[in-house]
Amino acid sequence: MATIKDVAGRAGVSVATVSRVLNGNGYVHEDTRQKVEEAIRALNYTPNEVARSLYKKKSKLVGLLLPDITNPYFPQLARGVEDRMQENDYRLIFGNSDENREKEMDYIQTFIQNHVVGIISSTNDPGAEMYAELRIPIVFLDRTTSDRPSVYADGREGGRLAAREIIKRGSKRITIIQGPAHVGPAMDRYEGAVEVVRERGLSYDVLKTTSFSFTEAEGWAQDLFRLYPDTDGVIASNDIVASAVLQEAFRLGKRVPEDVQIIGFDDIPLSRLLAPSLSTIHQPAYEMGREAAELLIQLMEGQHIERKSKQYPVQFIERQTTRKVD
Amino acid sequence: MATIKDVAGRAGVSVATVSRVLNGNGYVHEDTRQKVEEAIRALNYTPNEVARSLYKKKSKLVGLLLPDITNPYFPQLARGVEDRMQENDYRLIFGNSDENREKEMDYIQTFIQNHVVGIISSTNDPGAEMYAELRIPIVFLDRTTSDRPSVYADGREGGRLAAREIIKRGSKRITIIQGPAHVGPAMDRYEGAVEVVRERGLSYDVLKTTSFSFTEAEGWAQDLFRLYPDTDGVIASNDIVASAVLQEAFRLGKRVPEDVQIIGFDDIPLSRLLAPSLSTIHQPAYEMGREAAELLIQLMEGQHIERKSKQYPVQFIERQTTRKVD
DNA sequence: GTTATACCTGTAACCGGTTACACACATCAA
DNA sequence: TTGATGTGTGTAACCGGTTACAGGTATAAC
Numbered sequence: 001m002a003t004i005k006d007v008a009g010r011a012g013v014s015v016a017t018v019s020r021v022l023n024g025n026g027y028v029h030e031d032t033r034q035k036v037e038e039a040i041r042a043l044n045y046t047p048n049e050v051a052r053s054l055y056k057k058k059s060k061l062v063g064l065l066l067p068d069i070t071n072p073y074f075p076q077l078a079r080g081v082e083d084r085m086q087e088n089d090y091r092l093i094f095g096n097s098d099e100n101r102e103k104e105m106d107y108i109q110t111f112i113q114n115h116v117v118g119i120i121s122s123t124n125d126p127g128a129e130m131y132a133e134l135r136i137p138i139v140f141l142d143r144t145t146s147d148r149p150s151v152y153a154d155g156r157e158g159g160r161l162a163a164r165e166i167i168k169r170g171s172k173r174i175t176i177i178q179g180p181a182h183v184g185p186a187m188d189r190y191e192g193a194v195e196v197v198r199e200r201g202l203s204y205d206v207l208k209t210t211s212f213s214f215t216e217a218e219g220w221a222q223d224l225f226r227l228y229p230d231t232d233g234v235i236a237s238n239d240i241v242a243s244a245v246l247q248e249a250f251r252l253g254k255r256v257p258e259d260v261q262i263i264g265f266d267d268i269p270l271s272r273l274l275a276p277s278l279s280t281i282h283q284p285a286y287e288m289g290r291e292a293a294e295l296l297i298q299l300m301e302g303q304h305i306e307r308k309s310k311q312y313p314v315q316f317i318e319r320q321t322t323r324k325v326d
Numbered sequence: 327m328a329t330i331k332d333v334a335g336r337a338g339v340s341v342a343t344v345s346r347v348l349n350g351n352g353y354v355h356e357d358t359r360q361k362v363e364e365a366i367r368a369l370n371y372t373p374n375e376v377a378r379s380l381y382k383k384k385s386k387l388v389g390l391l392l393p394d395i396t397n398p399y400f401p402q403l404a405r406g407v408e409d410r411m412q413e414n415d416y417r418l419i420f421g422n423s424d425e426n427r428e429k430e431m432d433y434i435q436t437f438i439q440n441h442v443v444g445i446i447s448s449t450n451d452p453g454a455e456m457y458a459e460l461r462i463p464i465v466f467l468d469r470t471t472s473d474r475p476s477v478y479a480d481g482r483e484g485g486r487l488a489a490r491e492i493i494k495r496g497s498k499r500i501t502i503i504q505g506p507a508h509v510g511p512a513m514d515r516y517e518g519a520v521e522v523v524r525e526r527g528l529s530y531d532v533l534k535t536t537s538f539s540f541t542e543a544e545g546w547a548q549d550l551f552r553l554y555p556d557t558d559g560v561i562a563s564n565d566i567v568a569s570a571v572l573q574e575a576f577r578l579g580k581r582v583p584e585d586v587q588i589i590g591f592d593d594i595p596l597s598r599l600l601a602p603s604l605s606t607i608h609q610p611a612y613e614m615g616r617e618a619a620e621l622l623i624q625l626m627e628g629q630h631i632e633r634k635s636k637q638y639p640v641q642f643i644e645r646q647t648t649r650k651v652d
Numbered sequence: 653g654t655t656a657t658a659c660c661t662g663t664a665a666c667c668g669g670t671t672a673c674a675c676a677c678a679t680c681a682a
Numbered sequence: 683t684t685g686a687t688g689t690g691t692g693t694a695a696c697c698g699g700t701t702a703c704a705g706g707t708a709t710a711a712c
Contacts, residue, residue, distance in 0.1 A: 001438075001461075003697090003698055003699085004698060004699060004700095005698080005699095013661075013662085014661065014662045014663075015662090015698085015699080015700090016661070016662060016663080016664095016700080016701075017660085017661060017662080018699095019699070019700055019701080020660095020661090020700095020701095022699090022700095023700080025701095026660085026661090026701085027658085027659050027660050027661085028659095028660075028661085029659080029660060029661085032660080032661085046435065046438070046439055047439065047698085047699070048380075048439065048441075048697090048698050048699065049436070049439040049440050049441075049699095050376055050379050050380045050385070050439075050440065050441045050697090050698080050699085051380055051667090051697070051698035051699035051700090052698080052699055052700075053376050053667095053699090054374075054376045054377055054380050054666095054667050054668065054669085054697090054698080054699075055666070055667045055698085055699055055700050055701085056667085056699090056700075057667070059376070059440075060436075061419070061440070064420075068405075069395065069401040069404055069405060070401045070402060070405050070595070072398055072401075072596070074401075075395040075396045075398075075400075075401055076396060078395055079394075079395060079396050079422065082420075082421065082422060086421075091419055091421070091433075091436055091440070092419065092420050092421070093387070093417055093418065093419055093420075094390075094408075094418050094419075094420040095408065095412075095417070095418070096405065096408060107417075109372065110375070110386075110417055112327075112372070113372055113373070113374065113375040113376075114375050114376065114385075114387070114417070115374075115375075115376045135327075214595040214596070214598070214599065217599065218598075218599070240596070240599070243596060243599040243600070244599050246599075246601055247599050247600065247601040247603065249601075250601035250602070251601070269396070269540040270398070270540070270566070270569060270596050272540070272544075273540065273543065273544070273566070273569040273570050273572075273573050274569070274573065274600065274601075275572055275573040275575075275576035275577070275600075275601065276576070277573065329667090329668055329669085330668060330669060330670095331668080331669095339691075339692085340691065340692045340693075341668085341669080341670090341692090342670080342671075342691070342692060342693080342694095343690085343691060343692080344669095345669070345670055345671080346670095346671095346690095346691090348669090348670095349670080351671095352671085352690085352691090353688085353689050353690050353691080354689095354690070354691085355689080355690060355691085358690080358691085373668085373669070374667090374668050374669065375669095376667090376668080376669085377667070377668035377669035377670090377697090378668080378669055378670075379669090379697095380667090380668080380669075380696095380697050380698065380699085381668085381669055381670050381671085381696070381697045382669090382670075382697085383697070653712100654711100654712085655710100655711085655712080656709100656710085656711075656712095657708100657709085657710080657711095658707105658708085658709080658710095659706100659707080659708080659709095660705105660706085660707080660708100661704105661705090661706085661707105662703105662704090662705090662706105663702105663703090663704085663705105664701100664702095664703090664704105665700105665701090665702085665703100666699100666700085666701090666702100667698105667699090667700090668697105669696100669697090670695105670696085670697090671694100671695090671696090672693105672694095672695085672696100673692105673693090673694090673695100674691105674692090674693085674694105675690105675691090675692085675693105676689100676690085676691085676692105677688105677689085677690085678687100678688085678689075678690105679686100679687085679688080679689100680685105680686090680687085680688100681684100681685095681686085681687100682683100682684085682685090682686100
C-alpha cells in the first residue's frame, strides 16, 4: 500500500501539502494540486483510515447491534440503517446480541475500541449503565427509553389494532400469544391486545412463549390448539409464530379464516407469500432503520435536532387470514 | 478514555512496561505487574485498537460482503460467519452489494482502508481484478473459483436432485424456474435440473426470472401458471419463489401436491412453516458460514491449510409439496 | 516606502499504541 | 575476578495520517 509519503515524494512536495489536497482545506496552488493528484493516481493511493482515525479520534465506522439477524424482521431494519449510512460514507461494524447482556457489552466495548463515531442498538435495557456512560451518540432502534434518542413503532397501539380488527371480524374466543417477557416491544403489543379484549368484556386465553425462534414456533402452535381447541381468533406475537399457527390449523383441518382468524405482527416480507396470505400489523422496518441512521448522523455531525425520538405508527394489513368485514 | 500513558503514570512505570503487561510478552516483575493491573482496573482502561492497528498494520476486523441480507438465505450465512469469528475475537464490517459491481468495489476499498485482516465475499465475479490484487486473505462464500479459497454448496447436484425427486414422484410436465443469469449458484442449480429432465426425455418448460425479490416473486408465479397452465411440477429457483408459486397454486384452486408438485431451494427457516410445508433442497447455510470463517482464520493466522476450498453436499428435504413415493 | 493581507508551502508535534535497543543489576560458572 | 546469561525497565522510533505554526512571496492599501 502506498502511503502519503510516497505520494509526497513522487509529487515533490511535503506530506502536509498532500494532506491539504486530500482534504480540500488550506491553500494549495493549482499546479501543485495537479501534480499531487497525478501522483495519487499513479500510485493508486488511498488514505489509511486507521491513521486518520487515530489522530482525529473519529472514524467513519458506526456500530450496529441487533438481537438476531436470523429473525426476518431485523434484516430490514439493518438494510435501512446501512443504506442511509452508506449515503454519508459511514460503514457498519455489525453484531448479534441474542438478547444476551454479556455479548451486548462485549460488542459495545469493541465498538468503542475501534473508534466508532456512533452506535445503533436494539437492546432490552437501554437504561443500562454501559449506555449511560457512553461518550458517543447512540440511538435505540425498535426499543425505547424516555430520555435517549430512539426510533420505534407503536407496539401497544399495534396490539390494540390487532384486537380491534379480529373482534370486528367476529372472533369470540380469542387467544393472545405473549412473546418473550424480556423483550419490550413484545410486551407492548401483548398488553395492547389484552387491553382491548378486556375492555370489550370478551373471553380470552393467553399462551406464553419465550422466544421467536423458528423451531420452537411449531411447538407453541401445537400447544395452542391443544390447550385452547375452541379458539376462533389468534393474535400472534409475530409473523413467524403466526405462520406456525397457520400451518398447525391447516394440519388440524381448521379452515382459515372461516374457523379461526389469525393476525401476525411485523409484516415480514414472507407473510404476503403465505397461502392464505397473512393478515398482520405492519411496522415500517426499513423506514425505521433509515430514520435511526438519519438521527444518528444528525447527532454525530452535531446538527440541531428538533425531535430526538420518533415513534412510527403501525398499520393493519388486511390479507386472507381474517374475514372480510361486511 | 484513559490512555496507556495515564495507566503508566498512575502505576509509576513507563508505557513500555504497561504494554508488556497488556500483551504478556517481555519480562515484568510480579510486583510491577500487580501495580499496573491495579491501575488498569482503577482507570477502567482498555487499549485503543486503532493505535494498535496502526502500528501492527493489522486489526481484528474482517470484511463481510453479501448480496442482500434481506434474502432469508444470507442471514444464516452471516450468523455462521459471525459466530465463528466471535470465538477468535474478530469483528465484522458488513455490507450489502446488491450484486452490484460498483458497491462491491466500494466496500472492498473501505475494508482495506480500515485495515481488515481478511475478507469473506459472496460475489458474482471472484475473478475480478480487484480480488486478484488483494494482499490479504479472502474466501469466497456461496460462490466459486477454481484457484481461490471458497466455500459453497453443490448447486448443480442440487438441481439434479430436485429433478430426480420430482420425476420419481410422477411429474410429467415440469417447469423449471431459472434464477438471475448473473448469479452463479442460480445457474448451477438450473443447469443441473435441465440436465436430468433432458436425460429422461421429459417435456419441460423454462421460466426466466431476473431476481430473488419478494415483490417480483408474485408476478413470476402468475406468469408461470398463465404460460404453462398444465404444469404438474415446478422446480423453483429458491424458496421465496417457491412460496409465491405455492400461493398462486392455492389461489387458482390447484391442489398441492396432488395437481402440482413444488420443490424449492435453500431450505430457509420459513419453508418448514408453510402450509403445506415446502419440499426443498437443503443447503447447510449456517455451517457454510462457519466454515468460511474457519478457513479465513486459518489463512489469516498462517496455519497450514490442507484443503483451501470446501464444497458442501446438498440434500433433498421431503415435506408436503411433493407426493409420497410408493 | 511601509504595512497589511492573501496565498503557498514545509517542519514538526501529535494521536496511542508496540517494540528495538540500551542499560542496570543479579546470579552463576569457570 | 571475569564474563556469560537472565531479569527488569525506560527511552525513543515508528505506524500514517492531520494540523498548528512559522516563514516566504506577491499584491493591495495607505
